[in-house]
Amino acid sequence: MSIQQPARPAPTAISAPLIAAPDRPSWVRLPVAVVLTARPRQWPKNLLVFAAPLTGSALGRGSRALGGVTVAFIAFTLASCAVYFVNDVLDAERDRRHPRKCLRPIASGDLRENHALAVAALCVAGAATAVVFSPGLGLSWAVAAYLVLSFLYCGRLKHLAVVELLLVASGFVLRAxxxxxxxxxxxxxWFVLVCSLGALLVVIAKRYTEITSLGGASAAHRPSLSHYTPRGLRLAQRLTAATMVAAYCAWAATEPDTWTAQWHLATLLPLVAALVRFDRLTAAGGTGHIEDLLIRDVPMLCLELTWLLLFVVGLAIHP
Incomplete structure (x- = not known):
């Protein structure tokens, strides 16, 4: 990845948000602010907890595995919500100068910082309670590592180029x-490597869309962006995608069962098509929400569902 060290531009003040904040009655403002800060649109990320059980055929062995993964989903959802509350408290001043993030409840004043931290503490307590119902200590360690790394990221590490990419990507891997x-x-x-590369790919693409959509003001809102170039990020994204495909092939080819290996290799077709589509959507830029490219673009969604359907069918018809 190409990294440069240009002089950091001074923060630019934005006189008014690009989107008008809705006018809500005072009695609904607090609960709505709490829900918005919890970022429900981000919760689908926690479905990654189903990745290993699905690829390992564990979900078809009974309700015990499904129950355990459901507990993991709840624990990571609560843990990620805690991180969002803490992150928005720490970033409130910078968010007020952002054309879209200035509408976040803490930045706009709809949610007081002490209330946000109290909700974060409750979410951490909820996640800690959930992992008690999981067998062994594996989930506990994963959730704890996620919280520690995420809170470190929310502090100063988010401003360190490359390091911040790895920290965000680690959150996806810890979910899996x-x-x-x-x-x-x-x-x-190989499975862990594929998850790691896929997570890194999404984070790099997110940084690219941020730097292209915000232009010269990007570094004022995320200082680490001053160390990247659009060309460098695009190159890194494509190299990561190519490496991910190679790792996926290696994972499929190393399956001990020949039939399973061949079926997994067949699922590579919609995966590659999805990566190509994702590359084209990222190149178009124009959005700071990378999730929109993954779940709101109809062709992309169809390719993702095709991959999932092929995988599930393979598990169902395995001789």
Whole structure:
């Protein structure tokens, strides 16, 4: 990845948000602010806990594995909500100068910082309670590691180029490992590598869309962006995607069952098509929400569902 060290531009004040904040009655403002800060649109990320049990065929062995993974989903959802509350408290001043983030409840004043921290503490307590119902300590360690790394990221590490990419990507990987631990499925090294590269790919693409949509003001809102170039991020994204495909092939080819290996290789087709589509959508830029490219673009969604359907069918018809 190409990294440069240009002079950091001074923060630019924005006189008014690009989107008008809705006018809500005072009695609904607090609960709505809490829900918005919890970022429900981000919760689908926690479905990654089902990745290892699905690829390891554990979900078809009974309700025990499914119950364990459901606990993992709840634990990571609560843990991630705690991180969002803390992050928005620490970033409130910077968010007020952002054309879209200035509408976040804490930045706009709809949610007081002490209330946000209290909700964060409750979410952490809820996550800690949830992991008690998981067998072993694997999920507990995964959730604890996620919280520690995420809070470190919210502090100063988010401003360190490359390091911040790895920290955000680690959150995705820990979700997958937590799900594997909850279902008591030992993940293969290739599986962990594929998850890691996929997570890194999404984070790099997110930084690219941020730097292209915000332009010269990008570094004022995320200082680490001053160390990246659009060309460098695009190159890193494509190299990561190519490496991910190679790792996926290696994972499929190393399956001990020949039939399973061949079926997994067949699922590579919609995966590659989805990566190509994702690359084209990222190149178009224009959005700071990378999730919109993954779940709101109809062709992309169809390719993702095709991959999932092929995988599930393969598990169902396995001789």
């Amino acid at each position: 490992l937590g799900g594997a631990a909850a279902a008591q499925v030992p993940p293969s090294g």
